[in-house]
Amino acid sequence: MTIQNxxxxxxxIELEKQNHKEFQRAYEALQESEERFKxxxxxxxxxxxxxxxxxxxxxxxxxxxxxxxYTKEELIGKNFGDILHPDWVDHFKxxxxxxxxxxxxLGVEFEMVKKDGSTILVSFNGKIQRDIKNDFQRTHCIFxxxxxxxxxxxxxxxxxxxxxxxxxxxxxxxxxxxxAHHYNNMLAVVIGNLELAMEYLQNQNKMNPTEEISxxxxxxxxxxxxxxxxxxxxxxxxxxxxxxxxxxxxxCRQCLPESQNTIPPNITLEATFPxxxxxxxxxxxxxxxxxxxxxxxSVEAIGDDIGVILFTINxxxxxxxxxxxxxxxEWQPASEAFYACLEIRDNGCGIAQNEIEKIFDPFYSxxxxxxxxxxxxALGTIKAxxxxxxxxxxxxxxxxxxxxxxxxxxxxxxxNSVASIKDESEKSKSITxxxxxxxxxxxxxxxRKLTLHILKNLGIKVVEAEDGLEAVEMFGQYKDExxxxxxDLSMPRMDGWETIEALRRIKPDVKMILASGYDHSQVMExxxxxxxxxxxxxxxxxxxxxxxxxxxxxS
Numbered sequence: 001m002t003i004q005n006x007x008x009x010x011x012x013i014e015l016e017k018q019n020h021k022e023f024q025r026a027y028e029a030l031q032e033s034e035e036r037f038k039x040x041x042x043x044x045x046x047x048x049x050x051x052x053x054x055x056x057x058x059x060x061x062x063x064x065x066x067x068x069x070y071t072k073e074e075l076i077g078k079n080f081g082d083i084l085h086p087d088w089v090d091h092f093k094x095x096x097x098x099x100x101x102x103x104x105x106l107g108v109e110f111e112m113v114k115k116d117g118s119t120i121l122v123s124f125n126g127k128i129q130r131d132i133k134n135d136f137q138r139t140h141c142i143f144x145x146x147x148x149x150x151x152x153x154x155x156x157x158x159x160x161x162x163x164x165x166x167x168x169x170x171x172x173x174x175x176x177x178x179x180a181h182h183y184n185n186m187l188a189v190v191i192g193n194l195e196l197a198m199e200y201l202q203n204q205n206k207m208n209p210t211e212e213i214s215x216x217x218x219x220x221x222x223x224x225x226x227x228x229x230x231x232x233x234x235x236x237x238x239x240x241x242x243x244x245x246x247x248x249x250x251x252c253r254q255c256l257p258e259s260q261n262t263i264p265p266n267i268t269l270e271a272t273f274p275x276x277x278x279x280x281x282x283x284x285x286x287x288x289x290x291x292x293x294x295x296x297x298s299v300e301a302i303g304d305d306i307g308v309i310l311f312t313i314n315x316x317x318x319x320x321x322x323x324x325x326x327x328x329x330e331w332q333p334a335s336e337a338f339y340a341c342l343e344i345r346d347n348g349c350g351i352a353q354n355e356i357e358k359i360f361d362p363f364y365s366x367x368x369x370x371x372x373x374x375x376x377x378a379l380g381t382i383k384a385x386x387x388x389x390x391x392x393x394x395x396x397x398x399x400x401x402x403x404x405x406x407x408x409x410x411x412x413x414x415x416n417s418v419a420s421i422k423d424e425s426e427k428s429k430s431i432t433x434x435x436x437x438x439x440x441x442x443x444x445x446x447x448r449k450l451t452l453h454i455l456k457n458l459g460i461k462v463v464e465a466e467d468g469l470e471a472v473e474m475f476g477q478y479k480d481e482x483x484x485x486x487x488d489l490s491m492p493r494m495d496g497w498e499t500i501e502a503l504r505r506i507k508p509d510v511k512m513i514l515a516s517g518y519d520h521s522q523v524m525e526x527x528x529x530x531x532x533x534x535x536x537x538x539x540x541x542x543x544x545x546x547x548x549x550x551x552x553x554x555s
Contacts, residue, residue: 046142047122053136055080055096067145069115085111085119100136103128109146120147190216220539245408248280248287248340249273249313255288256311259295263309267302269295271311278315278340280405282385290378294344294401297359297375301348301399312343321404322390325356327379331388334406339387342403351393359391436553437461437478441471441487441499442515447538451486454542458549468494472502479507484552486536489516489523500530511552515540 047064051057057075065072068083080096081089088111099105104127111119126141194216252271260269298309318333333339351359360379382389386406393399438460442448448464455462463478465471468491475482485503489496500512512532516523523535534548 046144048140048142051080051139053100055092058138067120068112083113085113087111099139100128120145121150122146190220243281243283245279245281246284247277248342248405249278251284251287252291252311252313252342255291259292263295263299266304267299267307267309269309269311272313274313278313279408280340281408282405286381290381290403293375293378298344298346298348298399301346301350303349307347310345312345314341315339315407316341316404321388325391327360327389327391328383331383338407339404340407344401345398347398350395350397351391351399352395356391356393433458433460433549433553436483437463437481439463439465439471439475439478439482439485441465441468441485441491443467443488443491454545458546467491468499468502471499472506475503475506482510484511484513484549486513486515489514500532504530513548513552
């Protein structure tokens with residue numbers, strides 16, 4: 001061996017020793033790093049787990065074991081679904097493939113079963129680990145115990161629901177008491193005057209009982225009007241037959257002079273109208289009643305002070321409608337729609353913030369008990385027109401009511417082809433119904449008896465039935481004589497709709513008048529294969545009944 005070879009071999013050996021030492025140091029550093037990572041991993045404050053591609057547990061940390069109560073040996077190799085509540089297993093099986101495909105999860109919830117059998121609700125965040133070929137290796141997930149958080153949220157929701165129930169109960173109690181108060185007053189007038197009239201007739205007194213009977217009728221009509229107001233409060237009383245496509249500014253122009261004449265001289269009405277038409281599909285008279293109710297509220301808020309009630313009209317997009325103090329609370333605007341906005345602003349005493357939620361409750365008032373249905377009916381009317389009301393108020397500085405109604409660019413169709421008969425739109429006519437026979441179907445004996453009496457006084461021959469089944473039987477006997485059928489809607493065994501269908505199977509062209517204490521729009525909601533020729537809202541007058549009969553029998 002030459003000297004050069006010896007030197008070369010010695011250098012090579014030294015290099016090998018040096019490389020070995022560096023490798024040893026690197027290996028030891030790696031081991032030390034892994035130990036630090038394992039220590040950090042095991043002592044991490046948040047529970048950690050790692051799953052393989054089939055959902056089996058590869059690793060967990062100490063926090064995971066502390067929360068669930070298992071040992072590491074009890075969990076490694078176990079499927080994650082095995083420690084879930086049975087109701088959540090399918091949820092895991094459905095979502096684990098999605099997790100692997102997407103690569104991460106945020107806030108996914110599971111109900112896990114602890115070793116002692118109790119359960120906790122947890123929220124998982126995690127990602128998956130892939131190799132250099134982008135193939136799945138394992139998951140890395142941490143979870144947070146959200147059991148207490150969810151319980152607190154549930155308790156809060158239950159508390160809010162209880163508070164809403166209490167408020168609703170208070171509202172219903174106030175409404176029931178006030179309705180009873182008003183109805184009892186009106187019924188006292190009806191009963192008292194009718195008793196006086198009976199005494200006059202029985203004693204053959206020379207005094208004419210016409211005045212007493214007239215007072216009884218007026219009181220009964222006021223009671224019937226209150227029923228209509230209650231339906232309006234519920235947002236159910238929308239008579240499409242009175243609806244028109246009109247400029248909301250024109251309605252205000254008509255309403256303001258009338259209102260100015262009824263308010264005190266210390267209050268002025270002012271209005272700012274747009275230079276363009278804002279067409280809304282509304283019942284003008286109902287909207288005027290809404291405006292009058294809000295004006296009355298503003299007048300009382302201003303009191304004896306010098307005041308101004310300002311009307312401002314414009315259009316807004318649905319996204320601009322405020323959500324704070326918006327009523328009905330469940331109302332949502334149509335997407336990308338435009339609304340007419342009628343703003344009514346006063347400089348009165350304002351409304352306390354804790355009172356705003358109550359002002360649309362029926363008969364609610366901070367002034368005196370049993371005030372009335374004014375603002376509640378106003379809200380119901382706007383609701384029936386697919387709109388909403390928002391309220392802004394500042395103590396001493398005044399209140400702003402904003403009415404939002406959907407804009408229409410073309411006339412809307414009628415609800416259906418059935419005519420609605422109303423007292424105020426019809427006049428009594430001198431007509432005769434001789435030769436006609438009418439079948440009256442009514443389960444309430446007193447109402448049936450009254451209807452029979454009216455019809456007989458009109459010269460009509462009458463056949464009666466207590467319900468739909470009896471009506472079918474009677475119609476089978478007299479179908480060639482019966483000109484028309486007046487049927488109640490709500491009856492046992494067979495209701496009004498079923499009665500119409502059954503009778504038209506016997507005689508397809510039979511003419512029908514449907515009567516109900518419910519509002520016309522509520523009764524006619526939805527498609528019906530068989531429709532009546534006319535509809536009567538109970539209670540109806542003799543004039544209203546004659547108008548319906550005239551339309552059905554003589555036109």
